[in-house]
Amino acid sequence: MRxxxxxxxxxGYCPVKKYFEQYAENEKDSKKQANRKLKxxxxxxxxxxxxVQNDGRxxxxxxxxxxxxxxxxxxxxxxxxxxxxxxxxxxxxxxVLLHAFEKPDHYETNREKKIxxxxxxxxxxxxxxxxxxxxxxEEYN
Amino acid sequence: MKNxxxxxxxxxxxxxxxxxxxxxxxxxxxxLRLAVEIYNSREKLALSQQELASKIGSTQKVISxxxxxxxxxxxxxxxxxxxxxxxxxxxxxxxxxxxxxxxLIDTVSHKTQDNTGIKITESNxxxxxxxxxxx
Numbered sequence: 001m002r003x004x005x006x007x008x009x010x011x012g013y014c015p016v017k018k019y020f021e022q023y024a025e026n027e028k029d030s031k032k033q034a035n036r037k038l039k040x041x042x043x044x045x046x047x048x049x050x051x052v053q054n055d056g057r058x059x060x061x062x063x064x065x066x067x068x069x070x071x072x073x074x075x076x077x078x079x080x081x082x083x084x085x086x087x088x089x090x091x092x093x094x095x096v097l098l099h100a101f102e103k104p105d106h107y108e109t110n111r112e113k114k115i116x117x118x119x120x121x122x123x124x125x126x127x128x129x130x131x132x133x134x135x136x137x138e139e140y141n
Numbered sequence: 142m143k144n145x146x147x148x149x150x151x152x153x154x155x156x157x158x159x160x161x162x163x164x165x166x167x168x169x170x171x172x173l174r175l176a177v178e179i180y181n182s183r184e185k186l187a188l189s190q191q192e193l194a195s196k197i198g199s200t201q202k203v204i205s206x207x208x209x210x211x212x213x214x215x216x217x218x219x220x221x222x223x224x225x226x227x228x229x230x231x232x233x234x235x236x237x238x239x240x241x242x243x244x245l246i247d248t249v250s251h252k253t254q255d256n257t258g259i260k261i262t263e264s265n266x267x268x269x270x271x272x273x274x275x276x
Protein backbone atom coordinates (compact mmCIF):
# COMPACT_ATOMS: atom_id res chain seq x y z
CA MET A 1 0.00 0.00 0.00
CA ARG A 2 1.18 3.50 -0.72
CA UNK A 3 -0.27 6.97 -0.40
CA UNK A 4 -0.93 9.15 -3.43
CA UNK A 5 -2.42 12.59 -3.99
CA UNK A 6 -5.55 12.70 -6.09
CA UNK A 7 -4.97 15.10 -8.99
CA UNK A 8 -7.90 17.03 -10.35
CA UNK A 9 -7.00 17.12 -14.05
CA UNK A 10 -9.42 19.92 -14.84
CA UNK A 11 -7.98 22.19 -12.15
CA GLY A 12 -4.46 20.97 -12.82
CA TYR A 13 -3.49 20.41 -9.22
CA CYS A 14 -3.76 18.01 -6.30
CA PRO A 15 -6.23 19.43 -3.76
CA VAL A 16 -4.49 17.95 -0.70
CA LYS A 17 -1.02 18.94 -1.88
CA LYS A 18 -2.35 22.42 -2.55
CA TYR A 19 -3.83 22.54 0.94
CA PHE A 20 -0.44 21.62 2.48
CA GLU A 21 1.27 24.41 0.54
CA GLN A 22 0.19 26.99 3.13
CA TYR A 23 2.41 25.19 5.65
CA ALA A 24 5.49 25.12 3.42
CA GLU A 25 8.41 27.13 4.71
CA ASN A 26 8.41 30.75 3.68
CA GLU A 27 11.30 33.23 3.72
CA LYS A 28 9.20 35.66 5.71
CA ASP A 29 8.50 33.16 8.49
CA SER A 30 10.05 33.73 11.88
CA LYS A 31 11.96 30.77 13.36
CA LYS A 32 9.00 30.05 15.62
CA GLN A 33 6.50 30.09 12.74
CA ALA A 34 8.74 27.93 10.57
CA ASN A 35 9.12 25.41 13.39
CA ARG A 36 5.37 25.35 14.05
CA LYS A 37 4.68 24.69 10.37
CA LEU A 38 7.32 21.95 10.26
CA LYS A 39 5.86 20.20 13.31
CA UNK A 40 2.37 20.34 11.83
CA UNK A 41 3.53 18.74 8.58
CA UNK A 42 5.51 16.13 10.51
CA UNK A 43 2.45 15.25 12.60
CA UNK A 44 0.21 14.93 9.56
CA UNK A 45 2.84 12.87 7.74
CA UNK A 46 3.12 10.57 10.76
CA UNK A 47 -0.65 10.00 10.72
CA UNK A 48 -0.63 9.26 7.00
CA UNK A 49 2.22 6.80 7.57
CA UNK A 50 0.21 4.99 10.26
CA UNK A 51 -2.76 4.80 7.89
CA VAL A 52 -0.55 3.35 5.13
CA GLN A 53 0.93 0.81 7.56
CA ASN A 54 -2.61 -0.21 8.42
CA ASP A 55 -3.48 -0.68 4.71
CA GLY A 56 -5.68 2.39 4.79
CA ARG A 57 -8.21 0.84 7.14
CA UNK A 58 -9.73 3.13 9.74
CA UNK A 59 -7.53 3.09 12.81
CA UNK A 60 -9.11 4.96 15.67
CA UNK A 61 -8.34 7.41 17.04
CA UNK A 62 -6.25 8.47 14.03
CA UNK A 63 -8.76 7.84 11.27
CA UNK A 64 -12.46 7.13 11.16
CA UNK A 65 -14.85 6.10 8.38
CA UNK A 66 -17.26 8.49 6.70
CA UNK A 67 -19.62 5.72 5.74
CA UNK A 68 -22.14 7.84 3.85
CA UNK A 69 -19.38 9.05 1.55
CA UNK A 70 -17.38 5.84 1.19
CA UNK A 71 -14.30 7.63 2.49
CA UNK A 72 -12.15 7.75 5.57
CA UNK A 73 -11.08 10.82 7.48
CA UNK A 74 -7.89 11.73 9.31
CA UNK A 75 -8.34 14.50 11.84
CA UNK A 76 -5.50 16.59 13.12
CA UNK A 77 -5.73 19.41 15.62
CA UNK A 78 -4.17 22.60 14.28
CA UNK A 79 -4.82 24.58 17.44
CA UNK A 80 -7.30 24.82 20.27
CA UNK A 81 -10.21 25.64 17.99
CA UNK A 82 -9.37 24.30 14.54
CA UNK A 83 -9.29 20.76 13.23
CA UNK A 84 -7.65 19.81 9.95
CA UNK A 85 -9.58 17.10 8.16
CA UNK A 86 -7.97 14.99 5.43
CA UNK A 87 -10.27 12.74 3.44
CA UNK A 88 -9.02 9.66 1.64
CA UNK A 89 -10.21 6.34 0.30
CA UNK A 90 -8.65 3.00 -0.52
CA UNK A 91 -8.33 2.06 -4.16
CA UNK A 92 -6.44 -1.12 -5.14
CA UNK A 93 -2.96 -0.71 -3.65
CA UNK A 94 -3.31 3.00 -3.05
CA UNK A 95 -4.51 5.31 -0.34
CA VAL A 96 -5.81 8.24 -2.34
CA LEU A 97 -5.66 11.56 -0.50
CA LEU A 98 -8.67 13.32 -1.94
CA HIS A 99 -9.40 16.52 -0.08
CA ALA A 100 -8.34 18.53 2.94
CA PHE A 101 -9.91 21.41 4.80
CA GLU A 102 -9.99 22.97 8.22
CA LYS A 103 -12.97 23.80 10.31
CA PRO A 104 -13.73 24.80 13.89
CA ASP A 105 -13.64 21.92 16.33
CA HIS A 106 -17.10 22.60 17.67
CA TYR A 107 -19.88 23.73 15.42
CA GLU A 108 -23.53 23.89 16.18
CA THR A 109 -25.35 26.03 13.67
CA ASN A 110 -27.00 24.40 10.67
CA ARG A 111 -25.01 26.68 8.44
CA GLU A 112 -21.74 25.37 9.84
CA LYS A 113 -22.93 21.77 9.55
CA LYS A 114 -23.90 22.35 5.92
CA ILE A 115 -20.42 23.70 5.15
CA UNK A 116 -18.84 20.53 6.51
CA UNK A 117 -21.24 18.31 4.57
CA UNK A 118 -20.45 20.28 1.43
CA UNK A 119 -16.74 19.53 1.93
CA UNK A 120 -17.55 15.83 2.29
CA UNK A 121 -19.52 15.98 -0.95
CA UNK A 122 -16.51 17.56 -2.67
CA UNK A 123 -14.36 14.64 -1.47
CA UNK A 124 -16.98 12.14 -2.66
CA UNK A 125 -17.05 13.85 -6.05
CA UNK A 126 -13.26 13.61 -6.31
CA UNK A 127 -13.49 9.94 -5.39
CA UNK A 128 -16.00 9.28 -8.17
CA UNK A 129 -13.82 11.13 -10.68
CA UNK A 130 -10.77 9.13 -9.60
CA UNK A 131 -12.59 5.81 -10.00
CA UNK A 132 -13.40 6.73 -13.60
CA UNK A 133 -9.82 7.79 -14.26
CA UNK A 134 -7.54 6.01 -11.77
CA UNK A 135 -4.38 7.47 -13.28
CA UNK A 136 -5.15 10.92 -11.94
CA UNK A 137 -2.69 10.99 -9.11
CA GLU A 138 0.77 12.04 -8.01
CA GLU A 139 2.95 10.12 -5.63
CA TYR A 140 3.01 11.12 -1.98
CA ASN A 141 6.73 11.31 -1.31
CA MET B 142 -11.55 24.81 -19.90
CA LYS B 143 -8.00 23.96 -20.91
CA ASN B 144 -6.08 21.65 -18.67
CA UNK B 145 -3.51 23.72 -16.94
CA UNK B 146 -0.92 21.75 -15.09
CA UNK B 147 0.45 23.74 -12.20
CA UNK B 148 3.29 22.46 -10.16
CA UNK B 149 2.25 22.89 -6.57
CA UNK B 150 4.96 22.99 -3.98
CA UNK B 151 5.22 19.66 -2.22
CA UNK B 152 5.32 20.94 1.33
CA UNK B 153 5.82 17.55 2.90
CA UNK B 154 8.61 16.56 0.53
CA UNK B 155 10.30 19.88 1.28
CA UNK B 156 9.82 19.40 5.03
CA UNK B 157 11.59 16.02 4.83
CA UNK B 158 14.76 17.85 3.80
CA UNK B 159 14.75 19.81 7.05
CA UNK B 160 17.36 18.46 9.45
CA UNK B 161 14.82 18.45 12.28
CA UNK B 162 12.26 16.39 10.33
CA UNK B 163 13.54 12.98 11.39
CA UNK B 164 13.75 13.90 15.05
CA UNK B 165 10.24 15.35 15.07
CA UNK B 166 8.95 12.41 13.04
CA UNK B 167 10.21 9.85 15.56
CA UNK B 168 8.58 11.80 18.36
CA UNK B 169 5.30 12.06 16.42
CA UNK B 170 5.30 8.33 15.67
CA UNK B 171 5.87 7.50 19.34
CA UNK B 172 3.00 9.75 20.40
CA LEU B 173 0.72 8.11 17.86
CA ARG B 174 1.63 4.58 18.98
CA LEU B 175 0.88 5.64 22.55
CA ALA B 176 -2.39 7.23 21.41
CA VAL B 177 -3.55 4.05 19.68
CA GLU B 178 -2.58 1.88 22.64
CA ILE B 179 -4.42 4.10 25.12
CA TYR B 180 -7.49 4.30 22.89
CA ASN B 181 -7.64 0.53 22.35
CA SER B 182 -7.10 -0.22 26.04
CA ARG B 183 -9.74 2.29 27.06
CA GLU B 184 -12.26 0.84 24.60
CA LYS B 185 -11.53 -2.67 25.87
CA LEU B 186 -12.44 -1.52 29.36
CA ALA B 187 -15.52 0.26 28.00
CA LEU B 188 -14.43 3.54 29.53
CA SER B 189 -15.29 6.93 28.12
CA GLN B 190 -12.58 9.58 27.95
CA GLN B 191 -14.31 11.36 30.82
CA GLU B 192 -14.40 8.21 32.96
CA LEU B 193 -10.75 7.47 32.33
CA ALA B 194 -9.85 11.06 33.09
CA SER B 195 -11.73 10.92 36.40
CA LYS B 196 -10.02 7.69 37.39
CA ILE B 197 -6.52 9.08 36.87
CA GLY B 198 -7.24 12.56 38.19
CA SER B 199 -7.09 14.35 34.88
CA THR B 200 -9.55 15.92 32.43
CA GLN B 201 -11.35 14.67 29.33
CA LYS B 202 -9.56 17.32 27.31
CA VAL B 203 -6.17 15.91 28.30
CA ILE B 204 -7.22 12.36 27.37
CA SER B 205 -8.53 13.63 24.06
CA UNK B 206 -5.26 15.39 23.31
CA UNK B 207 -3.25 12.30 24.24
CA UNK B 208 -5.41 10.14 21.98
CA UNK B 209 -4.87 12.59 19.15
CA UNK B 210 -1.12 12.36 19.57
CA UNK B 211 -1.02 16.07 20.36
CA UNK B 212 0.99 16.09 23.56
CA UNK B 213 4.19 14.85 25.13
CA UNK B 214 2.93 13.25 28.32
CA UNK B 215 4.91 13.15 31.52
CA UNK B 216 6.06 10.02 33.30
CA UNK B 217 3.56 10.57 36.09
CA UNK B 218 0.47 10.57 33.90
CA UNK B 219 1.91 7.73 31.79
CA UNK B 220 2.31 5.70 34.93
CA UNK B 221 -1.27 6.37 36.04
CA UNK B 222 -2.60 5.50 32.58
CA UNK B 223 -0.51 2.33 32.38
CA UNK B 224 -1.86 1.14 35.72
CA UNK B 225 -5.48 2.07 35.03
CA UNK B 226 -5.46 0.53 31.55
CA UNK B 227 -3.59 -2.59 32.66
CA UNK B 228 -0.67 -2.14 30.32
CA UNK B 229 1.47 -5.24 30.02
CA UNK B 230 4.85 -5.83 28.44
CA UNK B 231 3.23 -6.20 25.00
CA UNK B 232 1.68 -2.76 25.38
CA UNK B 233 5.09 -1.21 25.94
CA UNK B 234 6.60 -3.13 23.05
CA UNK B 235 3.86 -1.76 20.78
CA UNK B 236 4.48 1.76 22.05
CA UNK B 237 8.25 1.90 22.31
CA UNK B 238 9.11 -0.68 19.69
CA UNK B 239 10.89 -4.00 19.96
CA UNK B 240 14.04 -3.64 21.90
CA UNK B 241 16.35 -6.06 23.60
CA UNK B 242 16.64 -4.23 26.89
CA UNK B 243 14.27 -2.76 29.40
CA UNK B 244 14.18 -1.18 32.79
CA LEU B 245 11.63 -1.30 35.56
CA ILE B 246 10.88 1.95 37.26
CA ASP B 247 9.56 1.98 40.77
CA THR B 248 7.19 4.90 40.64
CA VAL B 249 7.35 5.48 44.38
CA SER B 250 11.08 5.45 44.99
CA HIS B 251 12.01 6.11 41.32
CA LYS B 252 14.70 3.45 41.61
CA THR B 253 15.29 1.44 38.47
CA GLN B 254 16.19 -2.13 37.77
CA ASP B 255 17.79 -3.08 34.49
CA ASN B 256 17.44 -6.39 32.78
CA THR B 257 20.88 -7.85 33.44
CA GLY B 258 19.86 -11.40 34.12
CA ILE B 259 16.51 -10.40 35.59
CA LYS B 260 13.46 -11.86 33.95
CA ILE B 261 10.15 -10.10 33.75
CA THR B 262 7.81 -11.98 36.01
CA GLU B 263 4.12 -11.78 36.64
CA SER B 264 4.78 -10.37 40.08
CA ASN B 265 6.90 -7.56 38.66
CA UNK B 266 4.20 -6.49 36.26
CA UNK B 267 1.31 -6.85 38.64
CA UNK B 268 3.13 -4.82 41.25
CA UNK B 269 1.34 -1.58 40.75
CA UNK B 270 4.37 0.42 41.74
CA UNK B 271 6.36 -0.67 38.72
CA UNK B 272 6.19 0.39 35.13
CA UNK B 273 8.25 -1.05 32.33
CA UNK B 274 10.26 1.17 30.04
CA UNK B 275 12.05 -0.29 27.08
CA UNK B 276 15.39 1.34 26.25
